[in-house]
Amino acid sequence: MSRLSIVAYVVGIVCFIVSCSFSVFYGYKVVTHQLPTEEKEPNDDRYHFVLIPEELDNDYWRLVEEGARAAAKKYDVLLEYTGPRQANFDDHLKTIEMSAAAKVDGIMTQGLSDEQFSPLINRIVEKGIPVITVDTDAANSKRLAYIGTDNYYSGFLAGKALIADTNGQANVAIITGSFNKNHQRQRVQGFKDAIQSEKGIRIVAIEESQISRVRAFEKAYQILQEHPEVTAFFGTSALDGIGVAEVVEKFNKQKQIYIIGFDLLKETQKYIRKGTIQATVVQEPFEMGYRAVKMMIDLREGKKVPSTIHTATRILRKYDLPPYLNNIKGVR
Template identity: 75%
Template sequence: MSKLSITAYTFGVLFFIVSCSFSIFYGIKVVTHDLPSEKKTQEKYNYHFVLIPEELDNEYWRLVEKGAKAAAEDYGVMLEYVGPKQANIEDHLKTIEMSAASKVDGIMTQGLSDEQFTPLINRVVEKGIPVITVDTDAANSNRKAYIGTDNYYSGYLAGKALIADTKGRANVAIITGSFYKNHQIKRVQGFQDAVKPEENIHIIDIQESEISRVQAAEKAYQIVQEHPEVNAFYGTSALDGIGIAQVVKKYRKNEQIYIMGFDTLPETLNYIREGIINATVVQEPFEMGYESVKMMIDLIEGKKVPSVIHTNTKILRAGDLPPASRKRMEGNH
């Protein structure tokens, strides 16, 4: 073998060894970079849950998120809060599907309609991922548990409160967040059943806001124009009462218009202080979020969990607000 051949051969061998060394080095570097990250995640979080609301930036659902995140911090859970920016059934369902595909440990969501949500929830549970419904139940599905308001009872409670406050005499218009979502349907049914025996209470119109304060205001304006006899409103979602109040304050402020709202968003409470909204149904969104995380942990750890837990529901009026709030309200008059 010539000297030139030996030199070329030696160079080739050295190049191969150096190449292998770099490959091994960077291969190890990649592995040692990924593994500690995964190990750290496993040490930091016991479980990975997803909370999926009907509308991401809805103020009510932000309170549910706040409760869930508080529990997640207390119990070492990685919690993601993901969902449609605006209420959209198809986007909601896709988010559930994507969460299941990513193999999270548990999914907490609403059961907005039996037709669409029940089969999807069943498929997710069949894959071994537990589902808890929050705020809105899918009672006919294989969801593991439900935590939230008894929506029929909350509507019934609203009806009874309206009867008491109006002395059983009212022409009522209802603005509901949705004609097809389970919780909204039940809130209307409960209210209708409560006022049905009253001869002097009449439901004049029912309109849909699609969980939008703008549409709630538009529907309220339409109603006051078309039905001047209406002297009471009932809004079944957190934004409906606010939209109604905006219209009544602007166009019918000097008339006696009774408003029953839903939830205790800051705007709702301000309208109660002003005397525009007369009463509102109080739910416990923070508790729903917090307890749903605890329930999911119990399910995964094999503990018994009630299939239904109803959170507290009550009626709040101006007289139930703290004294300082009532003073501000009196000052506005």
């Protein structure tokens, strides 16, 4: 055998040994990485619930989430808070479908007016997964319970407050979160019914904000340009009053224009203290979330729950703010 052949033979053997070594090593790595080193700890939570909001990062819905998490912690429940980033029917329905497919123990969701919503909820309930609507009802569905505001009544309260605060004399513009959502329509209708017998009050414009502060600003600006006779605004969602207040301050008309909004976000509080917003309709989002979890536990344990629970609603003005904030301690 020539020297060249011997060298080639030795190199071949070395390469074969190295190749085998790498194969054994990486085979060992793959096997050991696929096998867990210890057993997964069992889930100690009693139930797995999902809360699906109108908008994931909406400040109002974060308060609902806060209440739900407080109850989940107290009662050892795994709570998922998931949903569309911005209000969207299709994304909301998909989230509900995915939650049902994951076989969660209960679904808590805002009720939708979309025609596909009730049939979907009915199918889920028929499969044995309880559904509770929160904040907005879907009374025609097979949902097992609703907890939230009486939205018609809250709009009616707003109308009566406006009558009292303006001495029954106002040209009103309404900024509503949505023309299509049940709770927004109910608030507008309640407001209209409250003022219908007042000869000195008339509604001159109704616009939609799409649950957007920026859109509320744009619509309020447009209204004041087209209807300079407007002396009052009613905002039917949490962000509407804030958007209107920004426009009123931009026009420097704080003393000429009355604003009644919805909810008590921090910016709403700021505008109430400044006197730009004169009143707001206060809901109980924390309580909605807390009690929804408790009701779902009761349903899972075979207990009866009321079909409808209306949480408290009231009108808050500047002088009400300090005592109200001092008395808020979670669920009352």
